[in-house]
Amino acid sequence: MYTLREPYKGYEVKVTLLPIEDIVIPPIQRDLSETLIKKLMLSIEKVGFVDPILVVEGEEGKYEVINGQHRLKAAELLGIREIPAIILPQETKDYIISLNVEKAPNLKDKAHQAYEIFMKYLKENPEMEEVELENMVEEPYFLTVGFITDRFGEKRFPAYAFEKVLKKVDEFLGLPLEEAERERENRANVLRDVREVMEEKYQELGLTNALHKEAIISKAFQSVYGKRVRKVDDDFYTVFEKIKEAIPRVSFTEEELESF
Template sequence: MKVLAEYNDPIKGIPIKFAVIPIGDLKRPPFQRDLSDLLVKRLFISMEKLGFLHPVVVYQKEDEEGFFVIDGQHRVEAAKMFGAKELPALIIPKELALNIMEFNTEKPPNIREKASQAYRLYKEFFQNSPETEELELAFYIEEPSYITVGFVLEELSKKFPAGAFEPLLKKIDEFLSEPLEKAVEERRDRAKKVYEVGEKLNEVYEKLGMTNALMKTELLRKAVQRVYGKRVRKIEDDFYTALDKVGRALEEIAEEGWQEEDLL
């Protein structure tokens, strides 16, 4: 470790060291949340363009070697992918570690957030490298269904019930073996189809007089079960056929006049 500077923070007067630390000496604290592979990949892309600009925040225990990364572990993992040997770090007193963890706790991103991220990344690749095969984006995007939902949310309707569709779409969507300049139109077609079934779900929900928004998820789940069984793990039908069948099942449920208690 090489200390480059020492100073006190301007608000609380906390003593801080700015140092360069060998990457092998940076460790994860035992109470930190699990890492997100998707975030690491996104940071890798960012560093490829900008480098490593944001120091990690670490603390040290007197009885242990190395430094625990309290803020920046995802950046550390991304830097390792470049073969980085050392990283800039701010060393803080260990008693502040738990306080920082308390304020640094984040909820795992939901499907709407993941889908919007996937859409932005997809559009970036499309604009800069339209010849890239969509299949190559599997390295950066966790699920192909996030791309489709992203197109729905960003181009068709922000109110689309994305959470209700997540289990189904994970079973029927896939990355396309086509360059983005062609694949983008298929993505838009898939998004339109999903949106249509989403509108049908909303219509059935209103027709049955339901008021609990969580029932949309249950309605769709029952429709899928009606077509494919209660414990379906894999759906053999193609994307459009599966959605057509589920859409018809929703219509049947509406005609039968189901109530909220029938879904529980």
Template sequence: MKVLAEYNDPIKGIPLKFALIPVGELKVPPFQRDLSELLVKRLFISMEKLGFLHPIIVYQEEGEEGFYVIDGQHRLEAAKMLGAKELPAIVIPKDLALNIMEFNTEKPPNIREKASQAYRLYKQFLELNPEMEELELAFYIEEPSYITLGFVLEEINKKFPAGAFENLLKKIDEFLSLPLAEAAEERRRRAKKVYEVGEVLNAVYEKLGMTNALMKTELLRKAVQRVYGKRVRKIEDDFYTALEKVKKALEEIGEEGIGEGELL
């Protein structure tokens, strides 16, 4: 690494370094989201015309060689394709880097990506400090529901319709006052229940002959409205009670029959 400058950021006063780092020393952290091939191709075309103008953001683990790319994974891959040997980077402290959800500036992550990121970050904290309370992860993970959905996607079924459940789970899920070792098991129980409701949702979707996957979101919304009203902002029922009620409402909708036009 060749340090070009050291400075403090103008808002928080955090010590930073601006450096040139050999491409061979750059690596992706285990909790980073998966690459988008389309975005890499677009960046390749852009860099071919304009060059590499946007520094990546990296951090370094104590005692390890190399640097983890916390923002700029796609730019790194595109630059590799163009034969870059070293890249400009801003080196930040590790504690700042763990706020991974705040560093997705290349392409805003969708719910599936957020959930998978939350899961990977969760597993890393679990491995490093199983006695840490899950509540402390609120500083690093935007929504507790992303953790639950991450367990569904990563441990049960990657094709689960996570987007359909986003709004409901935000109203009923919460960070747990449990050590991560215990909290992880509760997350698995919650994931299993969410998946169970998802299976009912899929069955109703098929039974009603729907073909537009977006209708799964509308079906679940209809079920939630049936139980809690059209403009519900807060659900008082606990996690499992709420999901059980919504599941029964979905089953009722399936028995009654409803067309796509009635959902929009």
């Protein structure tokens, strides 16, 4: 094991070979991609395992992988028993995971990670204000979506349909996490209610392209606030209540439908 000093922040890192059985994937990580694992297996077979994974020390002598879970799984399937790893301080864990670019994360992945980060800090420090998660969670609406997909188990929730509006109206809360938890549940339930009305309109119009769900929400929003609006003065609940009321009046021209 070699000890080095990180050149920018100055903290100590260790470089070593770790046994596969001593490495675990924490629940905060996103789901594995079978396609990426296969590509990595082919790469390893050609050039070897040359890209160390990043880990932090976990419990019971284990190490948690915070960047490289797909490489870890590929190595395991190839029968490799030890892989190169860089051991980072525990406090870097949540930041590194949020910036992990090994596999481009989709909205569901980001929401899952945001939810796990929220729940971790809720357990450790319920008095901490949610806004303090801003450096670890890319967007506040990832938290709201995470409560839908992880708290309520709706993994197929069409969050993409609401994303453009959520970017305008959701925000990090200046509330203790124990209070923010209830607020996130409330916001999640608002979106679930609007989704029901949106799905009814989707069926009524006989639409089959999933992108039309986003179009329904966008059209309803524009009918209330206009096109290309950047700032909305109404709060989260008012915006989605107005969208919910506007959805039944949404219609499309043939040209609009063909543009998707």
